[in-house]
Each structure stands twice: as structure tokens, then as C-alpha cells.
Amino acid sequence: MTSRLRSKSLKLASWRKASAVTGTRYKLDESYYSATRTVEIDPRMTAIHEEVKGLVAMDGPMKHVIALLMDESKELKVVPIVGSGGLGKTTLAMEVYRKLGSGGDFQCQACVSVSRTLDLVKLLKDILSQINKDAYKECQSWEKEQLIREIKHILTGKRYFIVIDDVWKEQDWKLVKTAFPENNNGSRIIATTRITGVANLCCSVSDEQTYQMAPLDDVDSRRLFFKRIFSSVDSCPSELEEVSARILKKCGGLPLAIITFACLLASKTHNKDEWERLQDSIGTGSSFDKDGNLKGMKDILLHSYLDLPHHLKTCLLYLCLYPEDSMIDIKLLKWKWIAEGFIATQWGSLDQVAQNCFNELVNRNMIQPVYGNYDSSVRYCRVHDMVLDLIISLSDEENFATVLNGRICNFFPNKIRRLSMQSSGKEHKGAVGAITETKIHIRSLTVFESDKPIVPHFVDFHALRVLDLFGCDSLENKHVKHIGSSRQLRYLRISSYKITELPSGIGKLQHLETLDLRECYSLHRLPSTVAQLQKLVRLFVSGYTQLPAGGFRSLQALEELRFEETDDPVRFAEELNELGKCNLRTGGETAKRLFCNPCSTYPCLQVLKIQSAIGMVPRGMASLENLMKLCIKVTEFDKEDLQVLMGMPSLAHLELEITREAINGKLIIGSDGFKLLKVFHFRYSLFRHPVEVKPTGGLRLTFAPGAMPALRCLCLHLNPMFVASDFCEDLGVEHLPGLAQLEVEITCFKAVPRRVKALECSIEKATSLLPKCRIRVSRAFEGHMFKDDKEWEEVVAKVSRAKKGDQKNERVITKN
Known part of the structure; x- marks a missing residue:
């Protein structure tokens, strides 16, 4: 064993020993947070991700790939992008996909990831969901042969554009390729891989070329490195220049290596000796292993991991439960961290501390945020596959979690603490037996695979805290009949059309915090014993489940409620008034009943989302004095509706969508309301077909002087056939002094190019008055626009x- 490997082993052993003695391995590091500390995502991280896009997908590489794709040939053409892990292959492929996909040249488009262990059925379903949503709804029980036939049938005769990301094996490519017909319509495929042999196989004919990703040069490497640490290329102290050059040489021009090491240094004092020590610990040079990975990359990631406080190590390890390339819902992830006990209460709100943990991991570049299209919110995150490899390895050493992902599993540990089932049960016939034998130790069980997963009957899982059966469509009533015996359960999510009832014993789950039944479409009623769940914080049911109105006043811990119908709206309204703070998501009909009475103030309501459209804004909503966020769809809207919304004194976030009634007039937002509003989304997307409307006149929206003084983000979704051509010229954005972000999406579906261009011109004139505002204008459904x-x-x-x-x-x- 080399001294460097011995050093790493000693560090890991030292951490384990210290954690065992102090009992803090999986607990919050109390010295790390204070009660008032809030950790935000470092704005340098947001900027650095945009910087990476610019560097790896700048004009040169993107033009080269586009030139390889968009030649005159009509035959199906495959362009492989090959390069080592962390080099930016996926980033380049996605930027090309966005640029070509928005041009309307292709009739069908899809982007999927293969990952190291191919799940062909899942991948084919993912393709189908993007090229034909109706066919996808019918395909849930199909086998791979039927899926391939359907995809071929849909794509035959069409010009399609597909991105197949992260192909590891030649055999995997051969299987995936069978779904794509060899038509003569100019169809194109991009495949990304680290393996040269795979790239060569991807080429359809001998004269096709691969695109070899090049590492960043010295100038761009320095730019990325110093921007993360110092926010500027020119701010590096002279005494750190030499050691920085040696660090960058070992990073080999890989953006992932550069950013991760820069994040590690950014969290420390700018001390030459410390930088020298870290530089010495990451290998001897920029050599690569047989999988095309920078050898020093593993050292960099391990050091970044070891540098984390104990509780952040645990939160990061938990991500090994998710399949490679997953889009991870951050809210659900935080709720699971809380349910597992990783987050302590002594430093304030559990949700805020969990958010701090997430933001800290983003700032260390251990997880990658996925930003929303129309605001700066982060709803999802991803884990780079090299980081995932590391945490799976560390998890195996610690017996933190057992992952069944399609690879051969010769044995199960004596104690399964957390189990993630990511593939069908064919490779894991011993899983149920192993789960049953060790069920008194299992704290978490998550099923991602929906293709006939093997699951046990849940009886006497005394240590179980998290049970996520979202990917378990074949789950039946018998499997959850005794769920009430798992008394420590904190988080329960079920997804199955075969679940028609829940046992009354669910009321015994006195620690349950999250009950998520949104995908149980055959569950028509909840047992009355749900009202006994004293610690329930979140309750979500589908639109087919009728909520019992009685007993809700006893759920004093309830903070989030999602439903469509209740058996007694009047009683439900009475009980809702007696709750503490609550976020409510409900249907239009229920909303009309809840807010028809102006005397119903619902002081508990802070967030309200009305999922289906209602006629107009209910007049009773004017009394919602504590409402901070409102998402509402209406079919009619006039000045009186606007006044109701403006009368809500605490409103900080408003999403308003008008869906049916055409407005040929002006809506003026004055200074007599919306004093605290920071975010305003306005969507004008009529259900009427645009060809039925003569494109004259249309809606005008105007912000008068003094309107929305706190507004920071304005998002407009407009169809040029229904708004005035000069819509933005009279918008009055110059009267919004605090506006930092303006997003405009132009819906081009059945629109006339002349109207689209006229609207874009009015936007350009209006935005010239906002020199300090971040502005983004985009087109949607451009391929469905009329030619003239x-x-x-x-x-x-x-x-x-x-x-x-x-x-x-x-x-x-x-x-x-």
C-alpha cells in the first residue's frame, strides 16, 4: 500500500473512531450552526455553473458538433462525444440539444441517460414519455419488445433528434440503438461516453466522426479556479500563484476537478502551507485510469468529503440511495433527512436547518443544483456519477446502505440498515428473505423500480423510519395491512393503483410526519384514524381521494395539505380555521366553497395553490390577511378580481393564470396594493384555439408609478395572438425600481411569425429601460408556429x- 493510500485509510479510520466515541457520526455537528445562521447557495456557485457552460459549450465546440450533425445527408447520423469523466460531455450535448431542439427542425425529440447499469425498460419508457405522451400512458405494463416496436412505429417517417447520455458498454449501445429506425428523413442522435470503443461503435458508417472533448486550457482553468475562490481572476495573492499552478496541473483541465478543489479551498483560509498540504495529497499528475477518469479526481473528491462536518457527511451518504443520473426532489430529500434524524431541532426550524445542509453541499460542489426555467428557485438536484461512485464505496465500507441496482449481489449484510431497490427483482431473488431476516434493523426502504418489484409484507419493522414505495405500482392492500406495527415510521409514500384502502391501524403511527398518497388513484377514502396522527406535518392525497372533514382540528402539527375533495366542505372550513399555520393545495370547486364567505379569515393559511381553474377570484379571499403565496387559475378576470388580489396585505408570491376568457382591454396595477409582493408570474394561456381569434387588439398590462415596490422577479408567459403586439411598450417596467429578474416566454403555438416578432420588439424596447435587470426572453412551441x-x-x-x-x-x- 502506498503512503498516500495508507494516509487516506488512516483518515477514514480516525473519523470512524472519533465518531463512535462521541456518538456524532450521523448527528448534527452542534458547533457548526447557530440558531440564527442561514446558509445560502453561494452566488459564485450559480455564476460558476454558467461559466462552465460557456467554456465547454462555447462557440467552437458547439459549432463543431452542430456541423457534424447538420450536414446535408438524409440518412440517420450518430455523433458520439467522447471524453473523460468530469470533462463536460453532458453539458455540451445538452447545450447542442437545446439549440437545435428549439429551432423546429425535428418532429420528435428526447434526451435520456443510460448510466453504468442499463435498465432498458425504464430507458425506453423515458424516451416514449418525451416523444408521445399518450402512448406513454398506455405503456406501463409493457415489456421491452413492445416498447421498441412502439417507439419505432412513432419515429418511422419522422425526423427525430435523440441524445443518449453516458453510454458505458458496447452491448448497451447495441440494445438501445434497436429502438431507432434507419429512416431517410435527416434524423440525428448524439451519444456521450468515456469509452473510445463505444464511441467508435456508435458511428453508423465508417466515414462518420467522433467528437473528442478537449480539457480546458491553462487560461480557462485559471479563470474557473480563481472565480470560485476569489470571485475574480485577478484577485489571487501572489504567494498563492505557484501552488495554484501545480494544483491546476493535477486537475488536468477537468471542470469538475477544478471546481471541487476550488470549493474545498474557498472554505478555508488562504494560507500557502494549507494549500501546499492539500496539493501534495492528490497524486502526482494528470494521468487517467482505464475508465477514462482522472486518477487524482478520486483524491480530490475524497478530501472534499473528509472535510465535511459529520452531519453533512451523513446527508451526502444518503444520496447513494438514488439511482445514477436521478433528478432528486429537494423537498422530499429534506423530509427524509429529517425523518432519519440527521437534522437536530436545537438550532431552529428543522426545514431551515435541512435547507442549510443542502446549500452547504451545493457550495462544496458535492451535489449539483438544477435551477428552474423561469426563476432562480432550485427544486431538484443531481449527483455527478463520480461523486456517486465515491459515496457508494464509503457507504459499503460503513454498511450505511445496501443498494440493489442490477449488478450481481452475492450476499446481503447481516444488518441491512437502509435498502434501495433500483431494478427489477430478477437479480435479487433473496432480497425479501434478507429484508425479513434483518427487518428489526432496517431504518429506510426505498423502491425506485416499478417493473414487478419484490417487496415484503410490512409487519413489525420496528426501526423503520422511511418507507418510500413510489416506484412500486404492483403494491396491494395486503402489503400494507399491518403498516401500523412500524411505530417509528416518520415518512410514508405509496404509489399504486391497486391500493384501494388503508388499514385503520395507520392511526398507530404516532411519529408519522409525511403521508404522501398522491399516486394512489384507486384510494377513494382515508380511514378516520388519520385524525389520530398527532405529529403529521404533511398530508397529500390524489384528486380521487375524498378527505374526511371531521377531526382535522386535532392535527395541530399539520403544515401542508393537498387534496381535491372533502365529504363535508362546511365542516372542513370550520376545522381549517382552528389549525395552526398551513399550506393548502386544493381544487377549484373546493376553493370556491372555502372562500365564498368573506368572514372566513383562515388565519392559518400562508400558502394556497388552486390546482384546477375556477371562474373568477373568490371574493372571500380578500380576508386572507396572512396569505404569503398564492397560485391561482381563473377562467375570467377583470378589475374587480385584481382588486381582491391587491387587497391581500401579506402576499409576497403570486402566480396568476388566465385560461379561457379573452381580455381586450387594459389591466392597470396601481400603488394601492401588492406592497410586499416579490415574485409575480403572469400566464395568459387561453384554452381557445388561436386560429379562432382575429389577431387585433388584445390584453394590455400596465404597472403604474409606485406599483409593486418590493417586486424582484417578474415572469410573463404570453401568446402573441391574444395580447397586444406592443404589449411590453406600455408595460411600465421602469416603474419597478427593485426588479432584478425579468423572464418572458412567448408561446408560439399556432401563432403568426409577424405577431411573434412584433411582441419581441416591444419587449426589447421595454427592457432597454432596465440596464441592471437580468433579462431572459424565450420561445416555446416554435416548431408549431405558422410559416406566414x-x-x-x-x-x-x-x-x-x-x-x-x-x-x-x-x-x-x-x-x-
């Missing part, structure tokens, strides 16, 4: 003739 006015007029005439024919037929029928 003539084509639009022909369609309008055709629709008009069809209508007249229908009316004539109705008169004949009436006469007879």
Missing part, C-alpha cells in the same frame, strides 16, 4: 367553413 400570414389565413378560413357547416347541420336537425 398566408398559411394562418388559410387555416382560419378552413375552420370558419367547418363551423358554418356544423351550424347548417344543426339547423337542419332542429327543423326536422
Whole structure:
């Protein structure tokens, strides 16, 4: 064993020993947080991810790949992008995909990831979900042969564009390729891989070329490195220049290595001796292993891991339960951390401390945030596969978790503490037996695979805290009949159309905090014993489940509730008034009943989301004095509706969507309301077909002087056929002094190019008045836009003739 490996082993052993003595291995490091400390995502991290996109997908590489793809040939063409792990292959592929995919040149598009262990059925379903949503709804029980036939049928005769990311094996490529027909419509595929042999196999014909990803040069490497640490390339102290050069040489021009090491240094004092020590610990040079990975990359990631406080190590290790390339819902992840006991209460709100942990891991570049399209919110995150390899390895050493992911599993540990089932049960026939034998030790069980997973009957799982059966469509009533015996359960999520009832024993789960039944569409009622769940914080049911109104006043811990119907709206309204703070998501009909009475103030409500459209803004909503966030869809909207919304004194976030009634007038937002509003999303997306409307006049929206003084983010979703062509010229954005971000999405579906361009011109004129505001303008459904006015007029005439024919037929029928 080399001295460097021995050193790493000693560090790990030292950490284990210290953690065992102090009992803090999986607990919050009390010295790390104070009661008032809030950790935000470092804005340098947001900037650095944009910087990486610019560097690895800048004009040169992107133009080269596009040139390889978009030649004149009509045959199916595959362009492989090959390079080592952490080099930015996926980033480049996705930027090309976004650029070409938005141009309307392709009739079908999809982007999927293969990962190290191919799950062909899951991958084929993922492709189908992107190219034909109707077919995807029907395919849940299909085998791979039927899925391949359906995909081929849909793509035959069409020009398609597919990205196949992260192909590891030649055999995997051969299997995936069978789904794509060899048509002569100019279809294109991008495949990314670390393996040169795979890249060569991907080429359809001998004269096709692979694109070899090049590492960043010295200039760009320095730029990325110093921007993360010092926010500027020119701010590095002279005494750190030499050691920085040696560090960057070992990083080999890989963006992942550069950013991760820079994040490690950014959390420390800028001391030359400390930088020298870390530099000495990451190998001798930028050599690569047989899988195309930088050898020093593993050292960099391990050092970053060892540098984490104990509780952040635990939170990071928990991510090994998720399949490679997963989009991880951050809210659900935080709730699981809390349920597992990783987050302590002594430093304030559990949710805030969990958010601090997440943000800290982002700042260390151990997890990658996925930003929303129209605001800076982060709803999902991902784990780079090299980080995932590390935490799976560490988890195995610690017996932190057992992961069944399709690889051969010769034995199970004597004590399974956390189990993640990520593939069908064919490779894991001993799983149920092993789970049953060690069930008194299992703290967490998560099922991701929906293709006939093997699950036990849940009886006497006394240590179980997290049970996530979201990927378990074949789950039946018998499996959860005795769920009430798992008394330590904190988090329960079930997804199965075969679940028709829950046992009354669920009321025994006195520690349950999250009950998520959103995907149980055959569950029509909840047992009355749900009202006994004194610590329940979140309750989510599907639109097919009727909520019992009685007993809700006893759920004093309840903070989030999602439902569509209740058996007694009047009683439910009374009980809701007696709750503490609560976030409510419900349907339009229920909302109309809840807010028809202006005297119902619902002081508990802080967040309200109305999922289906209602006629107009209920007048009773004017009394919601504590409401901070509102998402509402209406079919009608006028000045009186606007006044109701403006009358909510605490409103800080408003998402308003008008879905049916065309407005040919002006809505003026004055200075007499929206004093605290920081985020405003306005979507004007009528259900009426655009060809039915003559594109004249249309909606105008105006911000008067003094309007929305606290507004920071404005998002507009507009169809140019329904708004005035000069919509933004009279918008009055110059009256919003605090505006930091403006997002405009133009919906081009059945729109006339002339109207689209006119709207874009009005946006350009308006935004010239906002020199300090971040502005993003995009088109949606551009491929469904009319070619010109003539084509639009022909369609309008055709629709008009069809209508007249229908009316004539109705008169004949009436006469007879």
C-alpha cells in the first residue's frame, strides 16, 4: 500500500473512531450552526455553473458538433462525444440539444441517460414519455419488445433528434440503438461516453466522426479556479500563484476537478502551507485510469468529503440511495433527512436547518443544483456519477446502505440498515428473505423500480423510519395491512393503483410526519384514524381521494395539505380555521366553497395553490390577511378580481393564470396594493384555439408609478395572438425600481411569425429601460408556429367553413 493510500485509510479510520466515541457520526455537528445562521447557495456557485457552460459549450465546440450533425445527408447520423469523466460531455450535448431542439427542425425529440447499469425498460419508457405522451400512458405494463416496436412505429417517417447520455458498454449501445429506425428523413442522435470503443461503435458508417472533448486550457482553468475562490481572476495573492499552478496541473483541465478543489479551498483560509498540504495529497499528475477518469479526481473528491462536518457527511451518504443520473426532489430529500434524524431541532426550524445542509453541499460542489426555467428557485438536484461512485464505496465500507441496482449481489449484510431497490427483482431473488431476516434493523426502504418489484409484507419493522414505495405500482392492500406495527415510521409514500384502502391501524403511527398518497388513484377514502396522527406535518392525497372533514382540528402539527375533495366542505372550513399555520393545495370547486364567505379569515393559511381553474377570484379571499403565496387559475378576470388580489396585505408570491376568457382591454396595477409582493408570474394561456381569434387588439398590462415596490422577479408567459403586439411598450417596467429578474416566454403555438416578432420588439424596447435587470426572453412551441400570414389565413378560413357547416347541420336537425 502506498503512503498516500495508507494516509487516506488512516483518515477514514480516525473519523470512524472519533465518531463512535462521541456518538456524532450521523448527528448534527452542534458547533457548526447557530440558531440564527442561514446558509445560502453561494452566488459564485450559480455564476460558476454558467461559466462552465460557456467554456465547454462555447462557440467552437458547439459549432463543431452542430456541423457534424447538420450536414446535408438524409440518412440517420450518430455523433458520439467522447471524453473523460468530469470533462463536460453532458453539458455540451445538452447545450447542442437545446439549440437545435428549439429551432423546429425535428418532429420528435428526447434526451435520456443510460448510466453504468442499463435498465432498458425504464430507458425506453423515458424516451416514449418525451416523444408521445399518450402512448406513454398506455405503456406501463409493457415489456421491452413492445416498447421498441412502439417507439419505432412513432419515429418511422419522422425526423427525430435523440441524445443518449453516458453510454458505458458496447452491448448497451447495441440494445438501445434497436429502438431507432434507419429512416431517410435527416434524423440525428448524439451519444456521450468515456469509452473510445463505444464511441467508435456508435458511428453508423465508417466515414462518420467522433467528437473528442478537449480539457480546458491553462487560461480557462485559471479563470474557473480563481472565480470560485476569489470571485475574480485577478484577485489571487501572489504567494498563492505557484501552488495554484501545480494544483491546476493535477486537475488536468477537468471542470469538475477544478471546481471541487476550488470549493474545498474557498472554505478555508488562504494560507500557502494549507494549500501546499492539500496539493501534495492528490497524486502526482494528470494521468487517467482505464475508465477514462482522472486518477487524482478520486483524491480530490475524497478530501472534499473528509472535510465535511459529520452531519453533512451523513446527508451526502444518503444520496447513494438514488439511482445514477436521478433528478432528486429537494423537498422530499429534506423530509427524509429529517425523518432519519440527521437534522437536530436545537438550532431552529428543522426545514431551515435541512435547507442549510443542502446549500452547504451545493457550495462544496458535492451535489449539483438544477435551477428552474423561469426563476432562480432550485427544486431538484443531481449527483455527478463520480461523486456517486465515491459515496457508494464509503457507504459499503460503513454498511450505511445496501443498494440493489442490477449488478450481481452475492450476499446481503447481516444488518441491512437502509435498502434501495433500483431494478427489477430478477437479480435479487433473496432480497425479501434478507429484508425479513434483518427487518428489526432496517431504518429506510426505498423502491425506485416499478417493473414487478419484490417487496415484503410490512409487519413489525420496528426501526423503520422511511418507507418510500413510489416506484412500486404492483403494491396491494395486503402489503400494507399491518403498516401500523412500524411505530417509528416518520415518512410514508405509496404509489399504486391497486391500493384501494388503508388499514385503520395507520392511526398507530404516532411519529408519522409525511403521508404522501398522491399516486394512489384507486384510494377513494382515508380511514378516520388519520385524525389520530398527532405529529403529521404533511398530508397529500390524489384528486380521487375524498378527505374526511371531521377531526382535522386535532392535527395541530399539520403544515401542508393537498387534496381535491372533502365529504363535508362546511365542516372542513370550520376545522381549517382552528389549525395552526398551513399550506393548502386544493381544487377549484373546493376553493370556491372555502372562500365564498368573506368572514372566513383562515388565519392559518400562508400558502394556497388552486390546482384546477375556477371562474373568477373568490371574493372571500380578500380576508386572507396572512396569505404569503398564492397560485391561482381563473377562467375570467377583470378589475374587480385584481382588486381582491391587491387587497391581500401579506402576499409576497403570486402566480396568476388566465385560461379561457379573452381580455381586450387594459389591466392597470396601481400603488394601492401588492406592497410586499416579490415574485409575480403572469400566464395568459387561453384554452381557445388561436386560429379562432382575429389577431387585433388584445390584453394590455400596465404597472403604474409606485406599483409593486418590493417586486424582484417578474415572469410573463404570453401568446402573441391574444395580447397586444406592443404589449411590453406600455408595460411600465421602469416603474419597478427593485426588479432584478425579468423572464418572458412567448408561446408560439399556432401563432403568426409577424405577431411573434412584433411582441419581441416591444419587449426589447421595454427592457432597454432596465440596464441592471437580468433579462431572459424565450420561445416555446416554435416548431408549431405558422410559416406566414398566408398559411394562418388559410387555416382560419378552413375552420370558419367547418363551423358554418356544423351550424347548417344543426339547423337542419332542429327543423326536422
